[in-house]
Amino acid sequence: MALLEVKDLKVRVEEREILHGLTLTVNEGQVHAIMGPNGSGKSTLSHVIAGKPGYEVTGGQILFRGEDLLEMSPDVRAAKGVFLAFQYPVEIPGVATMTFLRTALNAQRKARGESEYSTPDFLKKVREVSKSLGIPQDMLKRGVNVGFSGGEKKRNEVLQMALFEPSLCILDEMDSGLDIDALRIAADGVNALRSPERAMVVITHYQRLLNYIVPDVVHVMSKGRVVKSGGKELALELEASGYAQFEDAA
């Protein structure tokens, strides 16, 4: 069943059209990779799906389990299971990571009408997940992402994803800034979350990540559109020949 349907989406930012009729369908259980040159609109797409203010949708629609996503406020989308691992995670000084995780998790659960986690249950869960991602406990006492290295910030995104158990995970350049070991750990974390109910959209510039997180479908984006879709071998093809051939198509 289709989890996410993006239909002929047109988006403007500050009077300039960035997405010019983008179409994409992601089914439950699938992993989709999106590749494309800098500035082709990958992050823009992820922001619009998540509901970031400042983007004007001038055409098309986005359905999530058949519901109009664009009608929902971003926190409602989060509670419904839309998760975006940011390309550039922000720092929140003075707010301990642990406090943040708990506040966010309970806010989502409350919105879904579920009970809040008890403190011991929550701590147990965080410990488990952070251990598997190689995140030391004392890092969780620090302000959210404050003074974290690039790699630590990305791991913190995967930690949240594992904790919130969303049904749609959008990973925007999760691999940038990760060293080889960290990449493998983070990818293992992501793979552990693959399930028949959950779908993932993995945005990346490098085929290497797709060796770890093997996609069902690969899309090539150029100038605000999906210009080609194929199997995982499409990524290899891109690695060999670059984007030039698709730019003409766009």
Next chain:
Amino acid sequence: MPAVQETVERVKRIDVDQYRYGFETLIESDKAPKGLSEETVKFISEKKNEPAWMLQWRLEAYRRWLTMTEPTWARVDYPKIDFQDLYYYSAPKPKKTITSLDEIDPEILKTYEKLGIPLREVAMLEGVEPKPGDQDPNRRKIAVDAVFDSVSVATTFKAELKKAGVIFMPISEAIREHPELVQKYLGSVVPTSDNFYATLNSAVFSDGSFVYVPPGVRCPMELSTYFRINERNTGQFERTLIIADKGAYVSYLEGCTAPQRDENQLHAAVVELVAHDDAEIKYSTVQNWYPGNSEGKGGIYNFVTKRGDCRGDRSKISWTQVETGSAITWKYPSCILRGDNSSGEFYSIAISNGYQQVDSGTKMIHLGKNTSSRIISKGIAAGKSQNTYRGLVTAHRKATGARNFTACDSLLIGDKCGAHTVPYIEAKNSSATFEHEATTSKISEDVLFYCIQRGLSQEEAVGLVVNGFVKDVLQQLPMEFAVEAQKLISISLEGSVG
């Protein structure tokens, strides 16, 4: 709509209904005739059964006040106050003399209950007081002196404090029972001639708290006062005097609320602290007086003089304040670092929203040798409010080795508010080291969106980010107050986003 834009829109819609403490209590009260004259001053003094010296002191202040003019240097703007149009004294009419909590008007007790103040000792036993054998230091006792309009209605835990030798009572009682202490210290930190509002207070102050901690005594519990303004057109003029004798320690908490009204209410308090050799006083305030409605109508005018005198060597005074209410705040808790090696601290969170105007800060006056001071100020402005930090740090010629560190951070929510930093620094000797840091930033759209993407509502996101911004100061508050303050910050910002 961008998040901040939305915040601004919602700020416009804030309404008086959102002030949680805006209820009025219907009780009979005993008022002085309207207006200010020698007669008013005498009326108050008589009501309080004061000795002659006290009346003289008041009258001198009153005469001095007649020669003074209202200060205009603060960055606040308000219509001229008609000092003859106010009531200077209002007391809940007691049925008879109060000797125990049970005799207090149940209406008043109910008011305090609504405010969440643990006035009843019963409630204290259930809530805050540790059970026998319970050594958890976070569950400390708090003794409360509650001031309702102008008089103290009850002081809890008096007996237990007495055992420790600590005097904690309404100042009106202290004037009668401990005249030698009051005479020695009253006006010794804030002289009757100090400034317009302090002089006014000296003439007409009606009640407040008095604390004396004898040499070497560590006060066994947090002391606390709650002020509430209930009567219409009543100025509230409390006077608080706290003395920590040699080697003593006391932590004092002050909380304030007022019912919402269209007209403005005046509040001009004076707080004096005296710390002798090796003594320490920690004074914390959580102020949430009614801030006025969405059009800037009503609200408390808060003109307060708070000053601490580090009179002894190695003494320490620490002010911590969380200011979220009042239409106008004019307040500069200060330290006079007279004793050698004495130190002063000022930790402040000032939140303004709607049409609130805050002009607040501190003065650190270094007089003794090797004195040090530390100022951490966090200003948050939302709506159409103006938030000014005004600070003065001076080192006297003889204050060799004086050190100060100042950090002022301002956070803006929306683009119709303003934050201003006005530091004055004056070092009259070359060995002083003064450091000053200041930042002003807008609440970041990206940070808010990050939080919202993780499931927080817009309001919760703003609350979380702001609580992070003020964390350094929150940590300075006693445990019980920190939790309350954190909630209060979220509540006062709730107004800012819907």
